[in-house]
Structures are given as C-alpha cells and as structure tokens.
Amino acid sequence: MVSQLSRPSSGDRTAPSDPQRLLRLRHTCAHVLAMAVQRLFPETRVTIGPSTETGFYYDFDRAIAFTPDDLTRIEAEMRQIICANLPIVRETVDRDELRAEIAQMHETYKLEILDGIPLGEPVTRYYIGCPDPALPPGAEPPSLFDLPAPGEPAPAGTYWWDLCAGPHLNTTGEIHPDAFALESVAGAYWRGDETKPQLQRIYGTAWETPEQLQAYLQQKEEAKRRDHRKLGQELDLFSIQEEAGGGLVFWHPKGARMRLLIEDYWRNAHLAAGYDLLYTPHIANLDLWKTSGHFEFYRDNMFDSMTIEAQQYQLRPMNCPFHVLTYQNQLHSYRELPLRWAELGTVYRYERSGVLHGLMRVRGFTQDDAHVFCLPEQVSDEILAVLNLTEQVLSDFGFTEYEVNLSTRPAKSVGTDAVWDLATDALIQALDNKGWDYVTDEGGGAFYGPKIDIKIRDAIGRLWQCSTIQVDFNLPERFDLHYVAADGSRQRPIMIHRAIFGSLERFFGILVENYAGDFPLWLAPVQLRLLPVSDGQRDYANGVAQTLKRQGYRVEVDASGDRLGKQIRTAELEKIPVVAVVGKREVEEQTLSVRTRQDGDKGVLGLTELQGLMAQAIAYRRRV
RNA sequence: GCCGAUGUGGCUCAGUGGUAGAGCACUCGAUUCGUAAUCGAGCGGUCGCGGGUUCAAAUCCCGCCAUCGGCUCCA
Known part of the structure; x- marks a missing residue:
C-alpha cells in the first residue's frame, strides 16, 4: 500500500x-x-x-x-x-x-x-x-x-x-x-x-x-463597530422590543427623522421619473390572495388569516395584488401605458424566530414598491428606465458599486416555459442595453417570474441585496387584466415589479453600517448642535438656532448645563456632524466657533459662512 | 423552526445557594466654566416570564419568550 x-x-x-x-x-x-x-x-x-x-x-x-x-x-x-x-x-x-x-x-x-x-x-x-x-x-x-x-x-x-x-x-x-x-x-x-x-x-x-x-x-x-443594532441603540434611532414581539421595529424620533428624509427623497425621485403614488390597505379579503396565487405559493411566509364578520381577511405579505386591483378598477387604453405606480407599502411576513436579525430580517417592513403596467414592446425600455432610476437613487445614498444577478425560473413556480423565456429575455436585453455585467442565478427567481437583483457594496466591501426588478406575466393573467389596443381589441398588459431600497428597514440598517453612524449631512438627524460655554450665552444660542431652524436646518442647543468639554464629548459620541461653540467672544462678535466631525476645529465663522458650509455639504450629499 | 450561547436598574457589566452591586445616564445641590468626562448627594432592579427543588434561589431543575452565533429560508 x-x-x-x-x-x-x-x-x-x-x-x-x-x-x-x-x-x-x-x-x-x-x-x-x-x-x-x-x-x-x-x-x-x-x-x-x-x-x-x-x-x-x-x-x-x-x-x-x-x-x-x-x-x-x-x-x-x-x-x-x-x-x-x-x-x-x-x-x-x-x-x-x-x-x-x-x-x-x-x-x-x-x-x-x-x-x-x-x-x-x-x-x-x-x-x-x-x-x-x-x-x-x-x-x-x-x-x-x-x-x-x-x-x-x-x-x-x-x-x-x-x-x-x-x-x-x-x-x-x-x-x-x-x-x-x-x-x-x-x-x-x-x-x-x-x-x-x-x-x-x-x-x-x-x-x-x-x-x-x-x-x-x-x-x-x-464590522462589529458598525453593527446597526449596536449603533441603533447608541444613537437612539430605533428599537425592537420584547414586549411587542420579535421582528417588529419601533422608529425613535431620530431614526424616524431620517426615514422621513429618505422617503421624501424617494417620493420626489419617483414623481420626477414619471411615477404616480398609491396608498393601499394593509389587509384584504383572503380570496384576493387565492386569486393572486400567494395563498398557494407564498403561504409559508404569511401570517394566519383573521375572521371579520364571517369573512377571512389576510395581512398582506406583498403589495402587488393591491396595485393590480387599482389597475382593474377601470378600463385602460393602450395610450395610457406605461402606468408606473409606486407605494411605500408596509407588508407583514411570517419569519421563523431563528432568522430574525435587527433591521435586516424582520416580520413587518416597508417596501419601496412599484409596478409598471406596460405594453409588450415597452417592457425592455421600462426595465432599462428602472435600472437608470435605481442607479441614480443608490448613488445618491453613497452606493456606486453593484453586483447584478439574473435569477431564472425556480422549481416551485407558475406559468409556461414560453412565458418565462420571454420575460427572461426582456431582462437580459435591458441589462445589455444598460451595459451591466451580471451573473445568472439558475432557479433563483420568484414563483411568478424571473428577476434582476442588485447587490450594493458598502464602505468596507460587503455586499447587500437591495434592489429587485421582476417581470410578471402571471398576475395579469390571474386577474384577467387588459387594456384596449389600437384596433379596439382587449390585450393583456405586462407587469413589472420593482423595489430600489427593497425594504426601508433593511436599507436603513445598511446605511447605518455603511456610514458607521456618521451620516452625510443631508441625512443626519441632528445637523448642528450649539454649545453654550455658560448660561450667559444661552439666549444667543437659542436665537441662532431659531434662525437656522426657520431655514430648514436641524439644529439643537445643548441644554445640559455641562462644561464645554463634556458637551463636546457628548456631541462626538452622538456623532453630531457640526457643533458650534458659543462663548462670550462669539456673543460679542456675533460669530460661532465651528467644529466638524471630519475636520475638527474650523475656527470662528459668521452665521452666513456656517450656512454656506452646511448648504454645500447638503447639496453634495457629503459628510462634514 | 433546529443546534449552541446569553438574558441582573435607561445603558455597559460584576455578583454561582444565605440581606441585590459598580460606572455611565437621570434628579437635586454647589460650580458659570473655552474644544472628548467638575464635585457631592439622591432616585432607580420582585435579577426575561412561569413553574419546581430547598429552611433559603439572580444562583440548581423544567417549560416558555427574547436576543446573539450559525443551519434552513429570505427584502
């Protein structure tokens, strides 16, 4: 041997x-x-x-x-x-x-x-x-x-x-x-x-x-230092509470402020990109979920239904059926298409207790969802437009490197092979037009259609799955959607599902980890804190704060009565981007001693100089 | 859901069978102060929840919940 x-x-x-x-x-x-x-x-x-x-x-x-x-x-x-x-x-x-x-x-x-x-x-x-x-x-x-x-x-x-x-x-x-x-x-x-x-x-x-x-x-x-669960606690952004149950998020004032900024950005970007906005309910008759196929194919992730006056109602795990119903509510001409409807839609999914993880994996979350109803010949261009919008949004949040996946038909799915091939080809064509490289994930698609997933690379090189674009020939079929074509005949529209952040909760968690809690000025919950050296400067500080607040800046005055060193330490620990020290000299000269997180002491500035510094950082979505 | 670990004041943690502790935070008082912690006092916990063993349980046993590291699944 x-x-x-x-x-x-x-x-x-x-x-x-x-x-x-x-x-x-x-x-x-x-x-x-x-x-x-x-x-x-x-x-x-x-x-x-x-x-x-x-x-x-x-x-x-x-x-x-x-x-x-x-x-x-x-x-x-x-x-x-x-x-x-x-x-x-x-x-x-x-x-x-x-x-x-x-x-x-x-x-x-x-x-x-x-x-x-x-x-x-x-x-x-x-x-x-x-x-x-x-x-x-x-x-x-x-x-x-x-x-x-x-x-x-x-x-x-x-x-x-x-x-x-x-x-x-x-x-x-x-x-x-x-x-x-x-x-x-x-x-x-x-x-x-x-x-x-x-x-x-x-x-x-x-x-x-x-x-x-x-x-x-x-x-x-x-990675441990940047953990959004740790920073979320330290910066008082959000909590998940045992009394309420796992996987359910409480947004605290500072986290909620940031979420509002994110949502505002998102709404404006979508309105500018030709979307309309919808609001739809969080529950609906269970029959709707049977029609959509979710009851059959997605039941494992749905909460149990509830009985309301002898009818079964279901907490929604997805938004799409609601947008479909909205479409179905009236007859549409081919001249109206594409219809692009977006909603920050909160959904609830049953997740097994062992998989819950901070904001990254929860049981209730808000998707930045949208559905595009379009003609077959519009599909490829619409997907390309979604890719462009996605790139714009992600890069404004500081993510410029992506890894793109094309996911094909899974074992558990609906529809014919021909329809799947058609949808998959449309996605490939759009990716080619965009010029993005991608890898194919065989069998990784949703049960109703193939998808493009975009992973973003964060500041320390980790990849996070956020955006997803899916072509769906199934729901229009199941709900018998149609539009009136030029020749007066009724034709089936094609539906594109897409989300850019994926989930606001998860995206927020990724933002926290990417910036390690040091947010760019436009996102920082508190942009400026004024630090009075002693009680005598409190009125002046409050006056400056009022002026800046009226201009839309997020400003606070340290009311602790602590010594300056302590006030600075507190602001640093809270990762406040800009602090301005106000002592006797500043009151006399009507100035501010400015200190930023990135650069340290900026010296004595007038109010307009400070505004200029902040306005520029905000305009360029930079840290300061 | 499964395997393992963890759960003590708002936060970070000490306490392994015998009267629940520290620092920070908070409140009050003194200090009015110039770029990362002023000093002192006080308040605050039925030790995750429920059951059991014991004269006695934060501590030992059982069940449940939550969290953490994974598995499976996934936005």
Whole structure:
C-alpha cells in the first residue's frame, strides 16, 4: 500500500500567495481540525469540511455539544499537528475495499459520501501523517501529545485520513501556526437538509500569514463597530422590543427623522421619473390572495388569516395584488401605458424566530414598491428606465458599486416555459442595453417570474441585496387584466415589479453600517448642535438656532448645563456632524466657533459662512 | 423552526445557594466654566416570564419568550 503513495516535499510556508493555494490551505485546515477533533473526542463521526470565503469549517456528529473550552483544546491540538509538519498523502483506493474499511469504522456519513461518488470516478483519500504498514487497520495510532520538536520526523504510524477529492497542501507544516483560528461552533444540517440529522459545525479562519489573519480579525472588529443594532441603540434611532414581539421595529424620533428624509427623497425621485403614488390597505379579503396565487405559493411566509364578520381577511405579505386591483378598477387604453405606480407599502411576513436579525430580517417592513403596467414592446425600455432610476437613487445614498444577478425560473413556480423565456429575455436585453455585467442565478427567481437583483457594496466591501426588478406575466393573467389596443381589441398588459431600497428597514440598517453612524449631512438627524460655554450665552444660542431652524436646518442647543468639554464629548459620541461653540467672544462678535466631525476645529465663522458650509455639504450629499 | 450561547436598574457589566452591586445616564445641590468626562448627594432592579427543588434561589431543575452565533429560508 505504501508504495502507491506519493511523498510530498518538505513544508514550505513561503510559497507565493495565490487563490488556489489559499483554498488548499483552508481545506487542509479543515482536515487538521477533523483530525484534532477525532484525536480528542474519538466518539465523534466526521462528515464534510470545505473551505469558505474566509476559512473553513467541518461538520461533526457527536452526541455531546462542543464547548468554547473544547474549541481552545482543539485549536491547541491542531497547532501540534501543524508543528509536527506531517506529510499529506493522496491515495487512489478501491471503492469496495474502502467501503469495508469505512463500515468497520462506523463512519456512516463517509459511507454515504462514498456511495454518492459516481461509478467510474476515481475514489481518493488523503492521509495526514504516514500510515504504518505494521499497524493493523483501525488500530489506535500513537498519541500526538508527545510529538517531536517542529522539523523533526513524526513517529511512524501517526496518521489520520479522510475520504476526499482534494486538493491539499503537501504537509501540515505549510500552514502557519499563527495564521489560523477557530471561531465558533454552530448547528448545521447534514447535507443542508433540515429533515436530516443536525450536526455540529466548527468554523475556523485561515490565512497565508499572521498579518493576513490579523487584518481579517480587524475587519471583523470593524464590522462589529458598525453593527446597526449596536449603533441603533447608541444613537437612539430605533428599537425592537420584547414586549411587542420579535421582528417588529419601533422608529425613535431620530431614526424616524431620517426615514422621513429618505422617503421624501424617494417620493420626489419617483414623481420626477414619471411615477404616480398609491396608498393601499394593509389587509384584504383572503380570496384576493387565492386569486393572486400567494395563498398557494407564498403561504409559508404569511401570517394566519383573521375572521371579520364571517369573512377571512389576510395581512398582506406583498403589495402587488393591491396595485393590480387599482389597475382593474377601470378600463385602460393602450395610450395610457406605461402606468408606473409606486407605494411605500408596509407588508407583514411570517419569519421563523431563528432568522430574525435587527433591521435586516424582520416580520413587518416597508417596501419601496412599484409596478409598471406596460405594453409588450415597452417592457425592455421600462426595465432599462428602472435600472437608470435605481442607479441614480443608490448613488445618491453613497452606493456606486453593484453586483447584478439574473435569477431564472425556480422549481416551485407558475406559468409556461414560453412565458418565462420571454420575460427572461426582456431582462437580459435591458441589462445589455444598460451595459451591466451580471451573473445568472439558475432557479433563483420568484414563483411568478424571473428577476434582476442588485447587490450594493458598502464602505468596507460587503455586499447587500437591495434592489429587485421582476417581470410578471402571471398576475395579469390571474386577474384577467387588459387594456384596449389600437384596433379596439382587449390585450393583456405586462407587469413589472420593482423595489430600489427593497425594504426601508433593511436599507436603513445598511446605511447605518455603511456610514458607521456618521451620516452625510443631508441625512443626519441632528445637523448642528450649539454649545453654550455658560448660561450667559444661552439666549444667543437659542436665537441662532431659531434662525437656522426657520431655514430648514436641524439644529439643537445643548441644554445640559455641562462644561464645554463634556458637551463636546457628548456631541462626538452622538456623532453630531457640526457643533458650534458659543462663548462670550462669539456673543460679542456675533460669530460661532465651528467644529466638524471630519475636520475638527474650523475656527470662528459668521452665521452666513456656517450656512454656506452646511448648504454645500447638503447639496453634495457629503459628510462634514 | 433546529443546534449552541446569553438574558441582573435607561445603558455597559460584576455578583454561582444565605440581606441585590459598580460606572455611565437621570434628579437635586454647589460650580458659570473655552474644544472628548467638575464635585457631592439622591432616585432607580420582585435579577426575561412561569413553574419546581430547598429552611433559603439572580444562583440548581423544567417549560416558555427574547436576543446573539450559525443551519434552513429570505427584502
């Protein structure tokens, strides 16, 4: 057996960094993790352990839960294995022999994996360490706890193996012992299927160098610093309260002020882009949802219906049927189309308790929804117009980098293939006209039609899904919508669903994280705070505040009576963009000592200079 | 929903079977002060909720709720 093995060269941690090597390194880390776990907890059964974007994980089946202490021990064991610089050896094996061997080890998951490998494909295993031919199969190999010093050969027979297609590093020593870390343990279903047994997943992160690991950990800290749930609390923007229930958002005055600014911007942008606005109810007769198909296809996400005078009513999970009813309310000529109707429509969806997450995943939220009813020949241009509007809106909020997905027909869906092809082609044509690159997500569409999803990249490089554009041939059919064509015949309009923010709640959360709570001046809930040095300047400060408020600025006067240093500290902690100190000198000279968050002390300014500074930042949607 | 962890004043956290604590915030008093915390006093919690064990429960056990990290799902 040993003769078939290809021996690796010695450990090499200085190899040039390339993406393929990083994948191998992470995959090898997963194996080292599994080896460490099985050495420490021999009753554990192994499953799979791939690399991830930042590291690796391995799923284990073990009756007892791993504790944080266990992770520390496992990590130490991994470091032993790495420092022992054990060879990693690939072996092509006979399927039936391996099956017998695995069966004897009671590694049932591995057996399932083995049987899932198509006949004719080679079956390989990867050793860590070198199997000792003298050691009978299944026998306990020597302990790794008394490994030799790094660089010296490991004792013969110290090994572990995993059924695996690879590829891997050549030795465990190629992993830098200070460039990996175990991160967390979590539940995960076998094969990602919630009807299958739940396993314990240990997550780790791994990099080429300790510096890269540190950079990653810093990035994680940075994300924690920007967490909208933390900042939402600290800046008093919103809350989610246990008494009311999970996933239901309370907008506090400052958050509500920002939301109003966002909504105002949105309304103006839509009116300018040829949209009309609608307001429609939050509940409707259940029959409406049966007609629309939601009751059949979306029921899992709908709250239970309620009975009102022997009729069933349904809290809405989507706005589209209401816009359809509005369309249906009268006969439309082809001359009227396209009709573009937008609504900040609040919807309620049942989400399983475990998935709720701050503002990003809630049970009640407001979509910036719109539906375009148009002629078939208008579809492509209308989608292009939506893409343009989306780009304009997102970039005004500071997002200029996008990743675009085209999602095609899912398994659970309505309509004929021909109709789906037509809709998908219209989306592709619009994307081509816009000149945007996109990736296709096969089967990722809504049940009623294909869609374009736009993800935005935030200040620290993360992607967030916001905008969505969907072509729908289904609802017009179900509701028997029509328009009167030039020849007097009745024809079916095509419906485009679209949202730019997606959900106001989620978009707001993304804004908070993108700006880390340091909002551009046009969005800041409080733009300017005046700080009186002592009580004698309070009247002057109030007068200045009044003047600016009348001009539409959001201004406060610090009424705490604290000393100046404390007032500045408080304003900094609240991330107020501009503060103006008012002392005796300023009152005498009718000036203000201005300090901005970005630039610090701006010196003494007159009122008009301050207005100019602020007006410019607002006009350019900049931070100040 | 599932796995694991967590839940103590408005906020951040200490307290592991024996009379509930600190800092900040808040209120009051003194100070009227010049660019990131003035000093002092006071108010404030049936320790997430419900049940159980015990002479005695924030602490141990059970159930539920919420939050956090994941899985599945998703705006």
